[in-house]
Amino acid sequence: MAPSAIPFPLLYLSFAVFASLLLVPPAASSSTPKLPTFPPSSYYHHSLAQRAKHSAARPKPKPKLPYTTHYFPQVLDHFTFQPKGYKLFPQKYLLNSTFWHRGAPIFVYTGNEGDIEWFASNTGFLMDVAPKFHALLVFIEHRFYGESMPFGNGSYKSAETLGYLNSQQALADFAVVIRSLKHNLSSESSPVVVFGGSYGGMLASWFRLKYPHIAMAALASSAPILQFDDITPWSSFYDAVSQDFKDASLNCYEVIKGSWDELEALSAQKEGLAEISRTFRACKNVQSVDPVWDWLWSAYVYTAMVNYPTEANFMMPLPAYPVEEMCKIIDGFPAGTSKLTRVFGAASLYYNYSQTHKCFELEHAPDSHGLHGWDWQACTEMVMPMNRTEHSMFPPSGFDYKEFSQECKRQFGVMPRPHWITTEFGGKNIKLVLKRYGSNIIFSNGMQDPWSRGGVLKNISSSIIALVTQKGAHHVDFRSASKDDPHWLVDLRNQEVGILKKWINEYYEDMKHSMKE
């Protein structure tokens, strides 16, 4: 099923009218009438931000990080000059200067949709490589996440406050902080490299494109900058998740694919929901099948994303290659075991690898990483259309822009601007555009990660480089090196370090020549 393109509107506000002309793929509601079809509320689950939804029961980790904490008095609105836009808010950033000396590189992590500590603790790569570059490390928190709340507790009150939460303002924040920092450190000539993973990787690459006078290079890991408009096939994300499971075991894929009907059928029976609650060890009986669907959905999607080659705890504590482990569980039950029991077993790996749960909170739990601002971003600029076709292991479903946008309007009082990101940052014909223009960006992607499909997967030029690993997952390169790392991962990181070294040396050379002229 080919994705139906969002028509390009003459004006944004008329979008609803145009969208009504969209072809909505019919498969969804006919084959799985009572499963969540694709309302926006379900759409959000695909966002990068919602991934921690079910991890909330755990206490918030307070990692001991090798960083000092600082707050920058940031301007609320860089792009209007209304008096209220001059308001300052404390933007949090973390610093490590252990290895740095004046004039040496500054490595900046462009924070994404969560507490900056969370990203710092999951980006050990920077600490690992800092000595090689004598680099200053800076992690800047994204506005409206973590502690960087422009309106304190009222930051999420309404579209009036949330209006200032978007990528352009965030990039300008980074620019202002970096410029001020360099000035205050009397290190104006330090080359700045920006790093980011996931949405943070999008920000890092966009920062290099929009602020080349501030950052001389970017390493964007797992950055799906092509997941907008109709650049990437809308089905690619769920196809990629499914491929991970299919690659692990065809039976596993088929069990999961068949389990939705089983779930649906059981829920329609008398006492069906009670039985489902028992099967899924619900702490509290579920009142509908939706949270169960969601609970399973999250387990598959996030496990595919973090299908790391070593034990890790990004979303949840998990063993090495957790997709394979899930499939081993599914395949390992005795013949005759129901699909539901099998998939429950698989999902339990995700939710309970450390065996601390006696029962599961199947209903949505509150957000533990301060990520809920993504809902707003997904409803305004970060419109990444996705559908699910018959090829995936999920129930098929189309992307109904009209429904999506109306839900956004209902929830936040504003309509999405689905073409804004590609207008502001590009993406269409990226090869032609960036070959002719940009430089010094590494796009790294691991093909286990479903977000990779919206990433840059081929070299664009000699200095816009795609590093792709077949066995890599969501910004795996950014994790701390460990003795168990496979060769391809060690190689990947070495390549990144080598490329950055080369670019930084070139920068120093160019700077020397430029000063002589």
Add this chain to the structure above:
Amino acid sequence: MAPSAIPFPLLYLSFAVFASLLLVPPAASSSTPKLPTFPPSSYYHHSLAQRAKHSAARPKPKPKLPYTTHYFPQVLDHFTFQPKGYKLFPQKYLLNSTFWHRGAPIFVYTGNEGDIEWFASNTGFLMDVAPKFHALLVFIEHRFYGESMPFGNGSYKSAETLGYLNSQQALADFAVVIRSLKHNLSSESSPVVVFGGSYGGMLASWFRLKYPHIAMAALASSAPILQFDDITPWSSFYDAVSQDFKDASLNCYEVIKGSWDELEALSAQKEGLAEISRTFRACKNVQSVDPVWDWLWSAYVYTAMVNYPTEANFMMPLPAYPVEEMCKIIDGFPAGTSKLTRVFGAASLYYNYSQTHKCFELEHAPDSHGLHGWDWQACTEMVMPMNRTEHSMFPPSGFDYKEFSQECKRQFGVMPRPHWITTEFGGKNIKLVLKRYGSNIIFSNGMQDPWSRGGVLKNISSSIIALVTQKGAHHVDFRSASKDDPHWLVDLRNQEVGILKKWINEYYEDMKHSMKE
């Protein structure tokens, strides 16, 4: 006298405190105590926008232009998603498709601070070259100028409305209009070249830097993108005006330089202002010397800017090489004629070349080209510090940032952000940055134009090219070709056409290859 640098603030709001530490060059107030020293109100006169101030008495010209007029429903605020930012306003643009066919280039003039018709009628270059490229011509009006008023008559009411008037929003407007236009014309593959003169040239070059996915080249004529912060010596503008007059005649320069004291001395005498009014043929007696000062000042500055090699009517109707003509007048009076009489004669050339005035409105007249929004822009982002040293023919004066910013605050209720433009668009170490990054920008400058000193005057790379003409003035290349054009001007335009042809051909080639891949 070296310009005192604006210190880089830790935060914008504390600027007033930092600014109090600024060294204010003492020359101004001591040598010319009663002349306008350098208050912000005088500072604005240096802006690109105020240049038409004294031309207001004339009826607004309604040129017959070869364009059709259109209005695009533009979004008020691209960078926040507050409900009120979704408001649409009609943004005016002009189209000429006489020579165009689908797939052929689209030439876009990125409108600056005035009615778009005014720029269209003074950019005959585009009509002249359109047939050579089969180009579609588009002139997009800048928001808050001409008819493109987001809040109708209330657009200039307060900082609340004016807040949306700035360069970033303007660039985003252009991006949205161009993208929509290409879509509606089914000509997505058309290469887009942006053109602009003066502030419009700054916008054109910035557009190429920020939106390389939309514009594949820019021709920025007389674009002082380096007139910010301390990149260009603050004295350069007035030194350049003075140099024009000195080159025409040393005596002329000295007469003008000496006239200020004469004016000052006369004004201090009993009945001095009445005599000044008579000498300057004031329609109404002046009440202070300030408007006379201003009247003279404008005549010199704008005549230097438009020191064109042929008769022209950009600011005012003027003969070819008007600076030389002014100096001939000054030098041509009989021995013993007062300096004031001489400079009045010179200024009359500027104000009354067509001999239509019997007397002069020395007091400020209302703005005839819809330019007054520049005051706001100069008080927010477009902070271009300038001073006048002993080398210039004007009374020396420093740039007092504190006074300037306080006046802005008083007038508009907001403080300037003097480092914002260089944070957002760069400018420092431009050679190093753009050599390593950008491409396909022509910066053309005529050295007669005092704004040239803040422009890019040397080639940066093989595709960031500076075209400099010693006898050129403010975007002279954009004027319609005429039979009287000197060879260097014909050559300049030919060079521009040749370079653009080359770049456009390369683009088509790259596109062909890219589609094959």
